[in-house]
Amino acid sequence: MPDTPALTPLWPADAAGLDRAVAVLRSGGTLAFATETVYGLGADARDAAAVAAIFEAKARPGFNPLIVHVADALAAQDLVHWSPQAEALAQAFWPGPLTMVLPLRADAGIARRVTAGLDTLAVRVPAHPVAQALLRAFGGPVAAPSANRSGQISPTRSAHVLAGLTGRIGAVLEGGACAVGLESTILAPGSPARLLRPGTITAAQIEPITGLLAGARSGVITAPGQLASHYAPRAAIRLNATEWQTNEARLGFGPVPCDLNLSAAGDLAQAAANLFDHLHRLDATGAQVIAVTPVPDSGEGVAINDRLRRAAAPRES
Ligand code: TXA
Ligand code: MG
Secondary structure, eight states: OOOOOSSOOEEOSSHHHHHHHHHHHHTTOOEEEEOSSSEEEEEETTOHHHHHHHHHHHTOOTTSOOEEEOSSHHHHTTTBOOOHHHHHHHHHHOSSSEEEEEEBOTTSOOOGGGGTTOSEEEEEOOOOHHHHHHHHHHOSOEEOOBSSOTTSOOOSSHHHHHHHHTTTSSEEEOOOSOSSOSOOEEEEOSSSOEEEEOOSSOHHHHHHHHSSOBSTTTOOOOOTTOOSSOSOOSSEEEOSOSSOOTTEEEEEOSSOOOSEESOTTOOHHHHHHHHHHHHHHHHHTTOSEEEEOOOOSSTTHHHHHHHHHHHHSOOOO
């Protein structure tokens, strides 16, 4: 396994930076890169030692499987058993913030730790131009969880990645602020198709293709990594705040007085893009409590409220 530098370098996503990033992946190292959702911590999904280094850097429990990123749907079909429904979903949403959990092909060549021993694989084709350029130049499957320490807030800027993981990973490839800002929607195609993690691609957008989704309204989310406590900042989180205590940092939505506003205009897509960055910023003020204005539970608000509930959940010590 290659050495990780004491201070992790940040490379621009120009031709030279991409070359170096590909070299890191080829040599079995770990590389953080931007996707349109959040930054991922990538490694060659076929290389067991490289995949182990992801779990090590994040202190991620081994039972929590990783998403594999590929450049296009054809590359995904080398890894998983495809279906007409998967094809229709790929046509509608790839490249983009949808992950599909499908039966793993016996000849996929994916390291066993990626799937945590499951017989399914989560695959995704990201839309971010830097992720696309990287995947095309590398030419193989890249396992990449979000580039944060396990249980902490997902990174939507390179500075968030470095704050959490510097010295623990090979390099970061700069890709600016992530436009979507919440992790991908995770879906297991089938009849019924099951929603495993809500995201900005909503059940209402998916159901015309799949029929009624299981899990979309029950709140029972079955992706193995969906622990109750997740996305936890250092500060405690108080939800549905309609009045403020003096010691609290105030995270608003809509036209309310606050320290930072997810979207003063009440735009849910904008709120999704701002959520993790604003949590990072309010946490950095040293506030003991972050109080959050109610966010409507519709559209992208379902995924925002899912992340907020996990951020507020009682933490394992
Ligand atoms: O937007 C995203 O999905 C980002 C970017 C980097 O692509 N990635 C991401 O990865 O959010 P991570 O590891 O933070 O979350 C992946 C989730 C976990 O909850 C994991 O349990 C679930 O996907 N997952 C992975 N493989 C699975 C499988 N075979 N079956 C069910 N759930 C799976
Ligand atoms: Mg994550």
